Amino acid sequence: xxxxxxxxxxxxxxxxxxxxxxxxxxxxxxxxxxxxxxxxxxxxxxxxxxxxxxxxxxxxxxxxxxxxxxxxxxxxxxxxxxxxxxxxxxxxxxxxxxxxxxxxxxxxxxxxxxxxxxxxxxxxxxxxxxxxxxxxxxxxxxxxxxxxxxxxxxxxxxxxxxxxxxxxxxxxxxxxxxxxxxxxxxxxxxxxxxxxxxxxxxxxxxxxxxxxxxxxxxxxxxxxxxxxxxxxxxxxxxxxxxxxxxxxxxxxxxxxxxxxxxxxxxxxxxxxxxxxxxxxxxxxxxxxxxxxxxxxxxxxxxxxxxxxxxxxxxxxxxxxxxxxxxxxxxxxxxxxxxxxxxxxxxx
Numbered sequence: 001x002x003x004x005x006x007x008x009x010x011x012x013x014x015x016x017x018x019x020x021x022x023x024x025x026x027x028x029x030x031x032x033x034x035x036x037x038x039x040x041x042x043x044x045x046x047x048x049x050x051x052x053x054x055x056x057x058x059x060x061x062x063x064x065x066x067x068x069x070x071x072x073x074x075x076x077x078x079x080x081x082x083x084x085x086x087x088x089x090x091x092x093x094x095x096x097x098x099x100x101x102x103x104x105x106x107x108x109x110x111x112x113x114x115x116x117x118x119x120x121x122x123x124x125x126x127x128x129x130x131x132x133x134x135x136x137x138x139x140x141x142x143x144x145x146x147x148x149x150x151x152x153x154x155x156x157x158x159x160x161x162x163x164x165x166x167x168x169x170x171x172x173x174x175x176x177x178x179x180x181x182x183x184x185x186x187x188x189x190x191x192x193x194x195x196x197x198x199x200x201x202x203x204x205x206x207x208x209x210x211x212x213x214x215x216x217x218x219x220x221x222x223x224x225x226x227x228x229x230x231x232x233x234x235x236x237x238x239x240x241x242x243x244x245x246x247x248x249x250x251x252x253x254x255x256x257x258x259x260x261x262x263x264x265x266x267x268x269x270x271x272x273x274x275x276x277x278x279x280x281x282x283x284x285x286x287x288x289x290x291x292x293x294x295x296x297x298x299x300x301x302x303x304x305x306x307x308x309x310x311x312x313x314x315x316x317x318x319x320x321x322x323x324x325x326x327x328x329x330x331x332x333x334x335x336x337x338x339x340x341x342x343x344x345x346x347x
Contacts, residue, residue: 005137005138006137006138007022007138008025008052008053008138008139008140009052009136009137009138009139009140011023011024011025011052012025012027012052012053012139012140012322013140014319015284015314015319015320015321015322016238016260016261016284016319016320016322017319018279018284018317018318018319018320019318019319020318020319021319023347024311024314024315024319024321024322024323024347025052025322025323025347026051026052026322026323026324026325026343026344026347027051027052027053027055027142027322027323027324027325028046028051028053028055028057028325028326029055029324029325029326029327030055030057030061031046031092031325031326031327031328032061032091032092033090033091033092033093033327033328033329034092034326034327034328034329034331034336035057035060035061035092035327036060036061036062036063036091036092036329037329038327038333038336039060040060041333042327042336043057043058043059043060045336045337045340046340049340049341049343049344051325052139052140053139053140053142054135054138054139054141061091061092063076063091064076067088067091074088074089074090074091075087075088075089076088076091076095077098078095081115082101082114082115082151082154082155083100083101083102083112083155084097084098084099084100084101084154084155085097085098085099086098090329091329092328092329093328093329097154097157100155100156100157101155102155102156104156104171105156105164105169105171105172105174105175106171108155108171108175109171109174109175109178112175114178114179114182117182117185117186117189118189120188120189120192120193125192125193128193129192129193129194132193132194132195133194136194136196140196140197141194141195141196141197142195142196142197142199142240143190143195143197143198143199144186144187144190144195144198144199144200145199145200145201146183146186146187146198146199146200146201146228147200147201147202148176148179148180148183148202148221148224148225148228149161149202149203149204149221150201150202150203151179152172152175152176152179162211162212165212165216165220166212166216173220176220176224180224180227180228183228184227184228184231187228187231187232188231190237191231191232191235191237195237196237196238197237197238197239197240197260197261198232198237198238198239198240199240199241199242199263200225200228200239200240200241200242201241201242201243202221202242202243203242203243203244203245204217204243204245204247204250205243205244205245205246205247205265205268206245206246207245207246207268208246209246209249210245210246210247210248210249210250211245211247214249214250214253217250217253218253222253222257225257226257229257229258229259233258238260238261239257239258239259239260239261240259240260240261240263240286241254241257241259241261241262241263242263242264242286243262243263243264244264244265245265245268246265246268246269248269251274251277255277255278255281255283256281259283260282260283260284261283261284261285261286261322262278262283262284262285262286263285263286263288263324264285264286265288265290266287266288266289266290267290267292267293267294271285271310271313272313275313275314275317275320275321276317278320279317279320283320284319284320284321284322285320285321285322286321286322286324287310287321287322287323287324288324288326289303289306289307289310289323289339290306291326291328291331294306295328295331295335295336295339296328296330296331296332296335298335299335300334300335300337300338301338303335303338303339303342304338304342304345304346306342307323307339307342307343307346308342308346310323310346311346311347312346323343323347325339325340325343
């Protein structure tokens with residue numbers, strides 16, 4: 001029997017509803033670091049085992065001209081659309097701020113210009129919406145990277161941001177209001193072009209504990225998240241919330257915001273306890289297998305057992321999980337292949 005054309009879309013949505021998908025869904029990241037290291041082997045494996053999201057793998061990414069020195073080491077300075085200059089040392093991985101676009105929140109309030117958001121009209125918008133409408137026949141569309149806490153410390157040093165948040169610095173809080181208003185317009189665009197899941201990404205934890213107090217999070221950030229989530233929920237779209245680290249003191253607040261999917265750092269939690277808690281709140285989990293130890297340092301057999309355990313547990317729950325694959329530069333090939341084949345075998 002031939003699978004229906006919308007099987008990938010239904011698989012994702014059924015898992016989010018705990019409605020017993022035919023298989024647990026899997027989505028792939030474009031993985032420039034992994035593709036650059038593993039090259040055609042990984043490209044062929046991605047093509048052999050296609051994911052449920054709308055992503056294609058047709059070429060090996062390459063560092064820009066002039067960014068690899070005679071010693072073979074990659075180094076790049078690049079300014080983003082927000083005006084921050086980032087320094088990159090490993091091709092395909094995120095860098096660190098090298099130069100900030102303004103010297104103070106007061107300066108930002110006086111003169112900073114946010115990146116332009118495309119208008120929801122015109123030929124470019126019409127073409128994107130048509131492409132998305134065609135893709136939505138088969139896939140649930142995922143887009144966005146809405147960050148408010150991380151954007152603040154991408155524009156000014158993190159220690160300054162944390163101190164200003166703790167002291168209630170008025171100019172920072174005023175800038176945050178402007179930032180959220182900017183992202184409201186960005187979200188409206190995503191909804192207008194037909195995105196199903198809009199991703200948010202603020203890392204709230206270190207390896208062991210939360211970066212801010214629950215009281216500060218509730219006072220400053222919860223109202224802003226509610227403001228940003230409201231149009232998404234009203235449109236019938238979904239919120240995918242990414243946050244690395246251990247932030248268990250904020251879990252109830254984050255679930256209470258009405259998110260649909262939590263993308264967390266799985267090794268920092270007891271998975272069965274968290275997933276049971278998530279199901280009670282109507283939240284699904286994005287399972288990104290441990291990239292600190294399991295994938296770079298574990299064995300293929302250990303990877304297979306781990307993936308089999310996640311799959312068995314979530315089939316028992318009726319879903320509530322999406323596997324997520326992002327291959328980085330430090331994973332040996334045998335572990336990369338073991339990961340993708342284990343997900344394909346057990347999901």
